[in-house]
Amino acid sequence: YSSPIAVSTTTTLKAKAWRSGWTTSQTASGEYIITGTVATPYFSPSPGTYSSTQQVVISCTTTGSTIRYTTDDSEPTSSSPIYSSPIAVSTTTTLKAKAWKSGWNASDVKTGLYTIIVAVTINCVGDTYIAESGPGTNYCRSDYMVVRHYSDSGDAWSYVDFGDITNIVPNSAQVTSATLFLSVVDLYNAGPSVMGLIIARAGGQWSECDINWNSRTGYGNPNFNYPSPSGTGIMGYDVTELVQDIIDHGYDFGLQLMPGAVAAPDLDRRVYFASIDSGFVTHLQVLYVND
16 A cells, blocks of 8 residues: 555455564455445437437446436336337437435436437329319319419319328327428419418318219318419428317318418409319328437
């Protein structure tokens, strides 16, 4: 022994002394119990927003500690599950962890929110249009849909059916983004400065090969007025609030497209969209958080 001994962990220290020509000393023994507060656990990967299931590893720098955790937003206790392997977080989850060690003060609670965003594509399963000029006619199996405003011959509306959206997106979901993709195949006097395009949720049940102008459904709120397309090609329309409304209230009757505000309404104005029967599949791209 030549200088002080640093004892940082619980240690039994023993010492004995010798001197030439003298009887050796007795052994002195002493236990130094080192206590403290267990280090706060930490998570890897860090809490945040992810687009897929995360395998979360919980660690603690205090040797010999036991980590317990919860995933239901409650505080960990000495009876909570013991962490032993990575935790699969597949839905939005608040993860909490706390560490214990005998003779030590328990750690602080580590809390982390993992937000999992799910992406789904929902394809159209049926579509059609109805026309005021043919009030009893059903246009099932046409290779296009049309939205029209004309003061002489009347309007035309289009309907798009996505099946059971609420069977795909959980009713607890918070929709962060929903985009309706349509293929514009032709325009007739209907540029963005002269005609609007209303997209709304259909107000009731309809059938692709039965509905006509006389049997048309109303439309619900919310609904939104977009500028008419400026050209042909695939267009994306933000329908986040519409899809959230469907999820929240179960108004799952699909969407309908109608003419909106029109300048110089006496002119015939039309937008033609590809129908499912033409080969293009109108679809929704939905991003949501499942709580």
